Every structure is written in C-alpha cells, then in structure tokens.
Amino acid sequence: MSRLRNSNLFQAWLVLVLATVFGTALAGIQSKLGPIIENNKIKETMERIPSLVLGEDQAEKTMRQKDFLAIEPRVIEIKKNGRTKFYTVYDALFKDGSMAGHVAKASGQGYADNIEVLLGLDAGAETITGLFILDQKETPGLGNRILEKPWRDQFLNKSSNKRLVVVKGKAGKAYEIDAISGATISSRAVTGIVNKTIADVKAQLIASRKSGTPKSKNGNIKETK
Amino acid sequence: MADQPTAFERFVQGILPENPVYRQLLGLCPTLAVTNGMKPAITMACSVAFVLLCANIVISLIRNLLKPHLRIVVFTLTIATFVTIADRFLAAYLFQMSKTLGPYIPLIIVNCLIICRCEVCASKQSVGTAASDAIGQAIGFGLALSSIAAVREILGTGMFFGMRVLPSAWPDWVIMVLPPGAFITLGLLLGFVNWIGIIKSRRSVND
Amino acid sequence: MSDTMKNSDPKDPTETAGLHVAPSPHIKNTGTDTQRMMIDVMIALLPIVLMSVYLFRLYAVKQLFICVIACLASEFLFVWMRGKAITLSDCSAAVTGIILALSLPGSAPWFVGVLASIVGIGIGKIIFGGLGMNIFNPAMVGRAFVMIAFAQLMGAGSYENMTGLVDAVSGATPLSALKFNGLTMDIAPLFWGKTNGSLGETSTAACLLGGLFLVIRKTASWQIPLSILLTVSVIAGITDITGSYSGVFLVHHLFGGALMFGAFFIATDPVTSPLTAKGKWYFGLGTGILIMVIRLFSGYPEGVMFAVLMMNAVTPLINRWTSPQPMGEA
Numbered sequence: 001m002s003r004l005r006n007s008n009l010f011q012a013w014l015v016l017v018l019a020t021v022f023g024t025a026l027a028g029i030q031s032k033l034g035p036i037i038e039n040n041k042i043k044e045t046m047e048r049i050p051s052l053v054l055g056e057d058q059a060e061k062t063m064r065q066k067d068f069l070a071i072e073p074r075v076i077e078i079k080k081n082g083r084t085k086f087y088t089v090y091d092a093l094f095k096d097g098s099m100a101g102h103v104a105k106a107s108g109q110g111y112a113d114n115i116e117v118l119l120g121l122d123a124g125a126e127t128i129t130g131l132f133i134l135d136q137k138e139t140p141g142l143g144n145r146i147l148e149k150p151w152r153d154q155f156l157n158k159s160s161n162k163r164l165v166v167v168k169g170k171a172g173k174a175y176e177i178d179a180i181s182g183a184t185i186s187s188r189a190v191t192g193i194v195n196k197t198i199a200d201v202k203a204q205l206i207a208s209r210k211s212g213t214p215k216s217k218n219g220n221i222k223e224t225k
Numbered sequence: 226m227a228d229q230p231t232a233f234e235r236f237v238q239g240i241l242p243e244n245p246v247y248r249q250l251l252g253l254c255p256t257l258a259v260t261n262g263m264k265p266a267i268t269m270a271c272s273v274a275f276v277l278l279c280a281n282i283v284i285s286l287i288r289n290l291l292k293p294h295l296r297i298v299v300f301t302l303t304i305a306t307f308v309t310i311a312d313r314f315l316a317a318y319l320f321q322m323s324k325t326l327g328p329y330i331p332l333i334i335v336n337c338l339i340i341c342r343c344e345v346c347a348s349k350q351s352v353g354t355a356a357s358d359a360i361g362q363a364i365g366f367g368l369a370l371s372s373i374a375a376v377r378e379i380l381g382t383g384m385f386f387g388m389r390v391l392p393s394a395w396p397d398w399v400i401m402v403l404p405p406g407a408f409i410t411l412g413l414l415l416g417f418v419n420w421i422g423i424i425k426s427r428r429s430v431n432d
Numbered sequence: 433m434s435d436t437m438k439n440s441d442p443k444d445p446t447e448t449a450g451l452h453v454a455p456s457p458h459i460k461n462t463g464t465d466t467q468r469m470m471i472d473v474m475i476a477l478l479p480i481v482l483m484s485v486y487l488f489r490l491y492a493v494k495q496l497f498i499c500v501i502a503c504l505a506s507e508f509l510f511v512w513m514r515g516k517a518i519t520l521s522d523c524s525a526a527v528t529g530i531i532l533a534l535s536l537p538g539s540a541p542w543f544v545g546v547l548a549s550i551v552g553i554g555i556g557k558i559i560f561g562g563l564g565m566n567i568f569n570p571a572m573v574g575r576a577f578v579m580i581a582f583a584q585l586m587g588a589g590s591y592e593n594m595t596g597l598v599d600a601v602s603g604a605t606p607l608s609a610l611k612f613n614g615l616t617m618d619i620a621p622l623f624w625g626k627t628n629g630s631l632g633e634t635s636t637a638a639c640l641l642g643g644l645f646l647v648i649r650k651t652a653s654w655q656i657p658l659s660i661l662l663t664v665s666v667i668a669g670i671t672d673i674t675g676s677y678s679g680v681f682l683v684h685h686l687f688g689g690a691l692m693f694g695a696f697f698i699a700t701d702p703v704t705s706p707l708t709a710k711g712k713w714y715f716g717l718g719t720g721i722l723i724m725v726i727r728l729f730s731g732y733p734e735g736v737m738f739a740v741l742m743m744n745a746v747t748p749l750i751n752r753w754t755s756p757q758p759m760g761e762a
Contacts, residue, residue, distance in 0.1 A: 011292060014290050014292070015295055018287075018299060018303065019302060022303070022306040025310075026310070029310055029314075033314065033316070034313075036317040037316045037317050040317070040320040041320075044320070140399050140402055140403065
C-alpha cells in the first residue's frame, strides 16, 4: 500500500482528476459554442457577398424585398508551375436560379502582413463588381487606407481582360488604379492580388459556366439560362 | 498563516499599492499589445478578471490537496481551462472583438499575473480571501490597462471608446496606436506612478 | 551633428584663483568645450540654412523658428523639472532645433516641429540624463517619432503637397521619384539643391561646404562621413552597374537624398558615435550599409535617419570592441 502511495501515478491523482473534470467541461462548452463560432465565421464572409456582386444600393434593395441571393461555396483548384493553389469561390444565384456573380476569396503579401480580400466578379467574370478587404495589418494612416471605400471603389466596373496597373498621381486610363499617396506598396499589393486572382480564376469560372450548372449541394437550384 | 493579509487587505492592495502592472510589472504582454483602444483593453481586462477569479477560487478550494512539486502543473491546467472557456465564449458572442484580440486571449495562459496570484495567495489562503484578492488584482489590472489605453486611443485616434472626443482638426498621432506608442506610454505612466510614490513617501517621512 | 557633448569644465583654469590640480593627462584644449563646438556647428550649418531659406522661403523660416524655439523651451522645461542647472547657454538645444528643422519637410504643420522638439529633447536626451548621456541623436529621435506619428505629413506624399506652393521646386523628392516612378533628374540640380526634399538635405554643395568646415576645424571626425560616403558609393555603384543605370542611380543616391546632410551633421554627433578612430570606421560602414538596405529593400525611399538611429544603438558595443588594449594585456 505504501508503495502505491509513493508511486508517481498516485501522486498525480489530483492532476488526473482535474484533467478529466476540466476536459469534460471544455468538451461540453465546445459542443455548445462550436456551432455558433462556425456560424460567425461563415456569416462574416457571406454577409458581404450580395453587395460585392450587386453593388451596395442594389444589394440593399434586394434585401428589402426579401429577395435573397442563394450563395454556394466551392473550391477552385489551380495548377500553376507545378504548384496547386486553392481558391474559395462563392457563386451568388438569384431566386430564379440565374447567376448573379461570383465572389473569390484571395490573399497575398502586403507591406506588413498577409492581406485577405473578397473580390466580386459579374456572372461572366468580365468586370469587377466589388472589392472588400477582409483582413490586413498595414500601417495605420498610410497602408490601411486600402480599407477606405473611395479607394476600393476604383476597382468597380474595371474590365477583367486587362491587367490593372498602379500609377502615382492621376489615374486616367481604364485599367489604371491610383496609388494611395505614401502607401504605394500596399496599393500595389492589393492590385496584385486582384490581378492574380482574376488570372487564376477567370478561365475556370467561364469553363464551369459553359459546362453547365455548378454542382449545387442541395441540388434544388438550377441555372436556367 | 498568522502573517497572511486579510481578505480586505488583499482586495485593497491589488488596486493600487500592489498594482499588477505599475507595481509588480506583471502581465506586460497584453498591457502592451491590446491597449491601442479602450474596447479591446476592457475586453482583455474582463477576460483576465474572469480567469483570475475562477483560477483563484479553484486553487484555493484544492489547496490542502496540492502536492508542492505538482502545484505548477495544477495551476497551468486550471488557468488553461478557464482561458479556453473565455476564448470560446468571446469567439461565439463577440466575434469581431475576438478577431481583434487575436492570439492575446489564448496567451492569457502565460500571463504571469494569474500564476503569481495562485502561488502567492490562492494556494495558501481561504476561498473568500482568494476571491477578494482576485477581484482586487483584476480591478488594478483593469485600471492600468484602461489608463494606458485611454492615453493611446485619445492621442492616436482622437477617439474614446470609438467615439470622437477631440475636434476633427486633431492630427492623429499614429505612432500611439502602433507598438512604439505602447512602450512610450507605459514608460511615461510608470514613471509618473513612481514619481507620485516618491512624493508620497517623502511626505510620510516629513510628517 | 554635435548637438550634445559632455560639458567639459567650462571654466578656464587661468581664470580661477589659486592652483589648478588635476590628474594626468595634463592636456587642456580650450577649443573643445561644448559651447565652442556648437558655435562651430552653427557656422557650418549657415550655408545650408541660407540655401533652404532661398529654396523654400517662408516655409524654411517658419520651420526653423518653430523648432529652435520649441527645442529651447523644452530643454528649459525638462532640465528645470529635473532640478538641474539650466544648460541653455551651451547652445546644444539650439543646434538640435536647427538640425531638426532642416530634416523636416517645409510643408509640415507647426505641431510636427513642436512635438518632434519635445520628444527629441525630452525622451531623446533629458530622460537619459541630459547632455552627453543620451544614446540616440535627439534630433533624430524627435524626427523618427513624428515620422511614424504623422506618416502622411512626413512621408513621400508630403513633399508633393508643396507642388505649386514654392516655385523653385516641385514634385516628389529625387529618391522617391526614382524608386517609385523610375524618374530621374540631371546632376546639376541634384548637386546645387534645386530639388524637393527636407529643408536642409537638397543642396549637396551647401552640405559639403559646411561639412568640410567642420572636418577642418576637427569639430567633426573625418572618418565617419568618409566611410559612410564610401560605403554608399560602393553599394550604389554595384547596384548601378548590375542594373545598367549608367551612373544615374549612383548620382541620385549620393546627391539626391539626405546622405550628405546625414553623413556630416547627424552621424558625426560625438556623443552618439564611437570614440576610437577604428570604431568610427565601423560606425560609418554600418550606417552606410543600413542606409542602402533601407533605401533599396524597404518601403521608405530614404533611410539615413533610421540607419543613424540603429547605429547609435550599437555604438556602446563598438566602443567596447574597439577600445585600445593597455600595453601588456592581451
């Protein structure tokens, strides 16, 4: 008996009991809160999609008419230079099943850290319909002005056929984006992410359109066009 | 345990005389990292208060069963559990805030303030004393965090709790919401608190 | 440069009554007390001040006035708070003010200069124990603070705001024009200073004139500016050749930025640079490398300030490594 008392296992009985109790408690909490957290994460992206595809005014109107868009996520796989890249693309569909547009989640290196963006494209992936910065850690006051709407709105209605170019001073041509003064690197980073995403995703989006309906999870929404 | 302070003494000491940040210099990682605004600072202070209170109570309850050589393991286990609860809770109900605070909520586990209070107070004294110690220390920590955050947010953005308090002509001192601003503010406030301490002690000598 | 120097016995021994007893070495160079040095520096700064007033007119006058007044006031205030004897007469605060003003863009609003002065003198100098005890160059501490705090008012964009305000110069600074837009200039305006930039940095000619005066007077050491200029020339030269810029790149990096002003007036601060000749060479080498690393690989077009501050931080180490070994010890 005294040998048992002195064994390491017995000495640690309190730790073992506590670990079991705490572990059970945590499991309970996780099962309760886990779904809410997951829901939060999805909602964060989903809430943005209507305004990215339709533009803010139109999106609000649709919301008011309770005419929600159906949103279906899928993963697009790109093989480039022997490396495989994955893009999460959300297809936004009208109630009648016609395609409203696509939103691609993309990220790339900014000045300080990774910049994560949502890029809205129209149904044919021909023009940019919206740009939203999900996550960034650029310098406050300079680089983080990529968050400002006037700057992001420059991307609206730009054609996806030509690479966008950042210029300092006045952007005149249709494919030019004004750099934020003092934050050329951040401006270039975002524009670069947009260019790369379009280059990677566009062909696949058009291809999937031609081949017919994107596979729907529920199968009850069909593209009618 | 004749020399141990009473519950009330513990409570009062935590707030100013033994302020965790300004006197004990504990928990400086969150102090520097999340004080660029009042909202994240208050959220952090509340999370720490929750973890500190729960950990102190649990440790105090089991203090007579604790084996000295296993106590740190038990402390860490207890703290980690409550930190995880706080983290999940924030992610579920304050999602944006939990994103803003990022890794600093899980990092409460290694906040030496909590393990210090477990060691110094909870593992030696009764539940009531441990709880009042936790509350006192948490108030002290909250005061320290909010004082630094107030300076940084007002100077750095002209706002307080996200609301404009300075005229819009105010030029935002961007450096104050960046890491250097945290060090400068903490240093100056620390100097200020010490200066008050010196003046006080001089006065008590003269009396 | 030497805006701080340990106040070495201001009283001349011949003036004090009785015998003057001091340990060896019995060398007394009356020319090197703080006030004397500071006046030397002010004389050397004169051509740069004149040039900046000629180029930027009222902007330069305003900035100089604000910074000098703010530096003197904060020196007075902080020294008084520490309960020490007032040290305004050694002119070091005034020199800090002039150098600070010359390193700011003319378009910076008044509070930028004031805040930079307060931070530079207060946090950069007095907190460390005042004159001679500071680790970092006070003017650069102040400038770094406002540079980060008011990035929009201090960064590359701020220079472009002056377009149209001052006739003589307009547009981006030569270095940021080269870095971001690939635009280049002729060598003549770069050398004489008819370009945009911080008040004191545009004119290479004025900086060389003042700098050489300091070196000849031995107020500033010649090793530091020389080694900085050599290092920058070598790195910029290699980049130039490999990128086939045919000399344009090298010329811009030598004459287009704050290099000359920094090499002669900022890096040579005797308090924050190494004591030994060998140490000064290392210091200059390190500063030069850092300047080019920041200019080439960072988001900033100019890197003199951060390079000098970083080398200030390692100066105590350099002093340790290069301190001469007493004879017989190894």
